[in-house]
Amino acid sequence: MGRAAALLPGFLAVTRQTRLPLRTLEIGASAGLLSRWDHYRYEGAALSWGDPASPVRLVDAFAGPVPLDGEAAVTERRACDRMPLDPRRHEDRLRLMSSLWADRPDRLAHLRGALEVAARVQMVVEESSAGPWLERTVHEPAEGLATVAFHSVVLQYLDDGERNQVRTAIAAAGERATVDAPFAWLRFEPQDWQRTRSHEVRLTVWPGGRDRKLAEAAAHGPPVAWIEA
Secondary structure (H helix, E strand, C coil): CHHHHHHHHHHHHHHHHHCCCEEEEEECCCCCCHHHHHHCEEEECCEEECCCCCCCEECCCECCCCCCCCCCCEEEEEEEECCCCCCCCHHHHHHHHHCCCCCCHHHHHHHHHHHHHHHHCCCCEEECCHHHHHHHHCCCCCCCCEEEEEEECCHHHCCHHHHHHHHHHHHHHHHHCECCECEEEEEEEEEECCEEEEEEEEEEEECCCEEEEEEEEECCEEEEEECCC
16 A cells, blocks of 8 residues: 555645545556545545544654645546456455565554555446557546556556557547646656666646656655656
8 A cells, every 4th residue: 555655645736726526437457446545544644634533644754844734625536557456355355464574563464454445435447458458548528537557567568559558548548638627637646667676656737738856765765765857
């Protein structure tokens, strides 16, 4: 769940800029646990955001000051994955837990908390490759909502063709965006796929299409260092 701390400032930046509720679209979502980011608690560097009673509490999430002002209302959340997992299924919960390192009980606690959130915040992760799914999903703007397509450590696992398909679909959605139906691309990916320790958070918002580097973090998120450039 640590990568949610890296993505959080980007979602809040979209909310502040557009002043609209969010429609989130995640590719490579697995069980869709990151798509429930707004139901988690984030703390660090004398900052906090989110429900204090959340079963997911990410402490020491930030390395310094991060703009966390503002609320976020997610009106619609959708996601896709080539082999999606269902957090309601016992077998899929076990599969998620088996992927954790045995010496990190904090991550197990975060996962258990996220599964608890998933039980009450229902959503379906569609079985689909990223490129075709994005093309279908972003074809028409959503009036009155800020649509945010996002992903976390996904692009490096796509072949060149699908990676280009994702970027083409995002660029086309950006061209169709309006003030009443803005579109954003939020991603947390390696800065250099050959040096996966260094990851960055980038955000592009249309209309306008300004691309911004917001932060850097380790592969699993915290501590997140805000460096907007």
